[in-house]
Amino acid sequence: MATPQTGAGDPQRSLELLWREFGPQHSKPGPKPKLTVDRIIEAAIAVADREGSCFGMRSVAAELDVGAMTIYRYVPGKRELIDLMVDRLSRIGDDAPELAQIHWREALNLFAEGTWQVYVQHPWLLEINQKRPVLGPDSLHGYDFVLGAFEGHDLPDREINLIITALMNIVTGTARQYLLRDSDDEGPETGEAEWWAHQATYLERAITSGRYKHILRFTDDQAWDLTGHDAMRYGVDRFLDGLAPRMEASLKEE
Secondary structure, eight states: OOBBBBTTTHHHHHHHHHHHHGSSOOOOOOOOOOOOOHHHHHHHHHHHHHHHTTOOHHHHHHHHTOOOTGGTTOSOOOHHHHHHHHHHHOOOOTOOGGGSOOOOOHHHHHHHHHHHHHHHHHHGGGBBBSSOOOOOOOOOHHHHHHHHGGBOOOHHHHHHHHHHHHHHHHHHHHHHHOOOOOTTTTOSOOHHHHHHHHHHHHHHHHTTTOOOOOHHTOOOTTTOOOHHHHHHHHHHHHHHHHHHHHHHBBBOOO
């Protein structure tokens, strides 16, 4: 099944829906509509959390207990709905700190951890091709939010964008390796534990053969006991270590 992506639908309709609060507000006489765009987005996210990114619009309709065609009165189709869902999950909580008020390293750590938690809660996001992002109010606010980490630093705009992109690549790349769910239609026939149990006999023979001398030197039983969060944290920490001299040198004089 094809991988869903952002920016694949009608750009005008996606943007009109994303920025609907900035457009003219029309009030119509009569009873209030049964649905709202916000309710549809929330229902679609709940369905995707269960079914993955290849969910169908009928599942969203069932989640809302409405007819399958009702949703199309509000959203043109799944492609535009994907744009709305991705934007919504970029929303910054009301309790988020002002990054400009804390040390740059703590700020970027908060951003990395927050991004990781979004992937943990909504791993289907990792299945979405976002090469062509559709910038709505929440995703734009999210980017504006992380830019606060660079307040008080004299860095070129392009370099700031490169830093944020590199940090996102570490978090997202690690999340893809550890958090992507198995495909329903072409997933593995065995569970994780059984798969490694099958490999164990072959790996033991291979290592004791002496052919893989560097692996043979490993003596720590915990060397392979790594979680996705461990791997993400190591990559982020080392990246921030390397970034530190540049950030400290770029501090503006008060």
